[in-house]
Amino acid sequence: xxxxxxxxxxxxxxxxxxxxxxxxxxxxxxxxxxxxxxxxxxxxxxxxxxxxxxxxxxxxxxxxxxxxxxxxxxxxxxxxxxxxxxxxxxxxxxxxxxx
Amino acid sequence: xxxxxxxxxxxxxxxxxxxxxxxxxxxxxxxxxxxxxxxxxxxxxxxxxxxxxxxxxxxxxxxxxxxxxxxxxxxxxxxxxxxxxxxxxxxxxxxxxxxxxxxxxxxxxxxxxxxxxxxxxxxxxxxxxxxxxxxxxxxxxxxxxxxxxxxxxxxxxxxxxxxxxxxxxxxxxxxxxxxxxxxxxxxxxxxxxxxxxxxxxxxxxxxxxxxxxxxxxxxxxxxxxxxxxxxxxxxxxxxxxxxxxxxxxxxxxxxxxxxxxxxxxxxxxxxxxxxxxxxxxxxxxxxxxxxxxxxxxxxxxxxxxxxxxxxxxxxxxxxxxxxxxxxxxxxxxxxxxxxxxxxxxxxxxxxxxxxxxxxxxxxxxxxxxxxxxxxxxxxxxxxxxxxxxxxxxxxxxxxxxxxxxxxxxxxxxxxxxxxxxxxxxxxxxxxxxxxxxxxxxxxxxxxxxxxxxxxxxxxxxxxxx
Numbered sequence: 001x002x003x004x005x006x007x008x009x010x011x012x013x014x015x016x017x018x019x020x021x022x023x024x025x026x027x028x029x030x031x032x033x034x035x036x037x038x039x040x041x042x043x044x045x046x047x048x049x050x051x052x053x054x055x056x057x058x059x060x061x062x063x064x065x066x067x068x069x070x071x072x073x074x075x076x077x078x079x080x081x082x083x084x085x086x087x088x089x090x091x092x093x094x095x096x097x098x099x
Numbered sequence: 100x101x102x103x104x105x106x107x108x109x110x111x112x113x114x115x116x117x118x119x120x121x122x123x124x125x126x127x128x129x130x131x132x133x134x135x136x137x138x139x140x141x142x143x144x145x146x147x148x149x150x151x152x153x154x155x156x157x158x159x160x161x162x163x164x165x166x167x168x169x170x171x172x173x174x175x176x177x178x179x180x181x182x183x184x185x186x187x188x189x190x191x192x193x194x195x196x197x198x199x200x201x202x203x204x205x206x207x208x209x210x211x212x213x214x215x216x217x218x219x220x221x222x223x224x225x226x227x228x229x230x231x232x233x234x235x236x237x238x239x240x241x242x243x244x245x246x247x248x249x250x251x252x253x254x255x256x257x258x259x260x261x262x263x264x265x266x267x268x269x270x271x272x273x274x275x276x277x278x279x280x281x282x283x284x285x286x287x288x289x290x291x292x293x294x295x296x297x298x299x300x301x302x303x304x305x306x307x308x309x310x311x312x313x314x315x316x317x318x319x320x321x322x323x324x325x326x327x328x329x330x331x332x333x334x335x336x337x338x339x340x341x342x343x344x345x346x347x348x349x350x351x352x353x354x355x356x357x358x359x360x361x362x363x364x365x366x367x368x369x370x371x372x373x374x375x376x377x378x379x380x381x382x383x384x385x386x387x388x389x390x391x392x393x394x395x396x397x398x399x400x401x402x403x404x405x406x407x408x409x410x411x412x413x414x415x416x417x418x419x420x421x422x423x424x425x426x427x428x429x430x431x432x433x434x435x436x437x438x439x440x441x442x443x444x445x446x447x448x449x450x451x452x453x454x455x456x457x458x459x460x461x462x463x464x465x466x467x468x469x470x471x472x473x474x475x476x477x478x479x480x481x482x483x484x485x486x487x488x489x490x491x492x493x494x495x496x497x498x499x500x501x502x503x504x505x506x507x508x509x510x511x512x513x514x515x516x517x518x519x520x521x522x523x524x525x526x527x528x529x530x531x532x533x534x535x536x537x538x539x540x541x542x543x544x545x546x547x548x549x550x551x552x553x554x555x556x557x558x559x560x561x562x563x564x
Contacts, residue, residue: 020292020350020362026526027283030119032534033355036286039538040545041112047546048105055105088550095551097503 047088049079100143102348103297103556110140111352114257118356122278130248130275137255141220148219152255155185159229160250163236167243178233186226189218194424221261223421225254227387232268234391241269249275256358258349262342262561264363264383271358279357287529290541291522292351294548300344300559301552303511307337308557310504316476319485323497327489329504335472336511338560339368342381345559368468368515371451371460373438376468388418407443412436422475427483431474438467 028036045052049072056072059065079085100107114136121129138149162178165171193216232250235241244250253271315322315330322330346363353360363383370376377385393399397410412433419432441447451460477483489495518524529537 020347020522021285021288021354021359022523024523025285025288026530028286028534030281030284033284033286034116034119035534036290036538036541037112037115037355039535040290040542041108043539043542044108044545048549052105088546092550 045075046079046084049076050085052076100140101556101558102345102352103301106143110136111355115355119281122357123281126278127248129278130252134248134252134255137252137257137260140257141255141260144220145217151185151219152225153251155182155225155229156251156254157247158182159232159254160244160247162233163243163250164245166233166237170237170239172237175233175237179230182226182229182233186222189216189222191420191424192216224263224265225260227265227384228254228259228268230391231265231387234395235268241267241272244272256353258353258356258358259360262345262349262559263381264346264349264360265387266360266383267387270361274358281357284357285354286534287526287537288522289351289354290537291525291529292347292354294541294544295522296344296347296351297545297548298344299340299347299511299514301548301556303507304337304341304344305553305557306507307333307340307504307511309553310501310507311499312337312476314499316478316482316486319482319489321495322489322499323495324490324493325497326499327486329500329508331469331473331486331490332512333504333508334476335368335469336508338472338476339364340511340514341560345561366515366517366519368465368512369461370464371457372447372449372464373435373442373467376464377435377439384418388414392417404444408440411439411443415439425478426480427474427477430480431471434467434471434474 053072053076056065056069059068076085100110114133117132117136118129121132138152141152142149158181159178162174162181165174166178168174232241232253236243249272252275253266253268256266256271259266310333311326311330312334315326316334319327343364350360350363361383363381365379365382367376367380370379389399393410393414397413398406399410400407402410413436415436416429416432419428419430419435422428422431447460451457473486474483477486529540532540
């Protein structure tokens with residue numbers, strides 16, 4: 001067992017340690033951490049479906065590139081049917097106010 | 100490979116799954132896997148320099164073995180000279196040829212040819228860590244590593260490889276010796292650090308850079324005084340938001356893999372003295388310079404007032420030169436050295452008493468830091484002079500200042516006056532969330548930052564050092 005900056009099991013959490021982590025930092029087991037990352041990644045690829053499609057079109061032509069492009073197109077079509085890219089474009093335009 | 104890119108997202112997912120799958124049952128295989136991942140990360144910049152990186156690692160490991168044997172000082176000097184020689188060649192060979200040899204006309208030396216040298220990304224950081232390993236092993240602060248693999252993983256570990264923080268051998272190597280606990284991953288704080296870093300980089304640093312700082316520093320004569328004023332303040336905010344963003348993200352990614360890096364920035368612009376500023380800014384470098392240069396080479400506070408002043412000046416000038424081979428960096432280091440020496444002589448490094456004194460000391464400290472960073476950013480002394488002259492020349496209209504840029508600069512400055520434990524408070528708010536909800540919150544925050552920031556990512560400022 002490592003991670004000495006975290007609170008040892010069975011001891012009360014502390015505050016005020018001059019570090020980003022302290023014995024009070026919340027921790028998750030690997031399964032929970034993997035779920036958190038998986039959901040965050042899923043939302044990321046949902047919101048960036050157009051950028052992913054552009055990146056797929058830019059891939060060098062090797063074995064498997066066509067499959068990747070087909071997956072990217074399918075994913076972008078699925079997101080477009082939910083109007084995700086349009087919604088994100090509108091938000092981006094609003095957030096760029098004054099730029 | 101930059102942190103805020105799609106390719107890094109894929110890379111990190113593979114490393115996260117591979118590392119946590121291997122570390123439980125096969126720690127040695129995990130270290131090999133981490134080394135391979137580090138080299139892949141670095142190979143996105145240069146495959147050739149991967150070999151150089153490995154060579155520096157093997158050099159440090161071998162010198163560590165030799166220096167530890169009967170505390171051999173000779174081997175330590177050879178080892179440190181080797182690492183510094185490597186750094187010197189890439190960073191200063193051209194400067195030395197042009198500025199020193201090229202000006203020795205009385206020796207019959209004319210203008211010297213420029214060498215075609217490409218600076219490897221992160222060279223200063225891995226060389227400093229190599230020196231840290233060799234010195235710490237020699238002094239007994241770190242255990243000597245019999246396995247080259249551990250030293251290589253330490254030096255090449257991808258979160259800190261390109262731009263720090265500088266992690267000491269004594270801090271990192273014991274973490275490799277014991278496998279991390281897979282039931283205790285600080286996901287929430289790591290996420291806050293990564294997203295906070297992304298926010299600072301994408302929303303504040305990138306926009307200040309492209310909106311005002313880069314154009315004004317490129318051609319100060321074309322801008323009015325208010326534009327120049329905002330560019331000077333803007334760069335000070337930009338460099339903090341850029342560099343601390345990288346450090347925060349590095350600390351967060353390392354934490355997701357079960358490794359701890361020390362804090363590197365602690366609201367530096369709230370400092371009311373230069374000595375306090377250096378306890379809050381780039382802490383891993385300032386403590387490295389303090390321990391290995393100020394105390395290790397110049398004796399620290401042991402040689403009276405004049406000795407301390409000289410040691411301070413020499414340390415800060417060396418710190419400036421470390422950033423690059425240019426007179427602007429030398430003067431930046433000298434400015435801080437003089438300011439620290441004056442502060443020490445006046446007894447001003449003690450905390451001020453009373454609101455008026457605090458405000459006055461903050462204003463003075465902050466503006467010395469701003470002037471220093473203008474020197475730091477200026478490509479040459481002529482540009483610095485033009486910027487200073489432009490500040491008092493009201494003949495040109497100031498058309499580059501926009502309310503958005505002013506608001507971003509103020510936001511970047513205000514980060515220093517938010518509660519010091521804000522991250523802990525946010526983490527406390529996230530504590531009870533189910534992993535699905537925590538992942539959704541982080542994913543939406545990530546998307547919001549990407550939507551609000553400009554398209555594309557500029558390299559981090561400290562990659563060039």
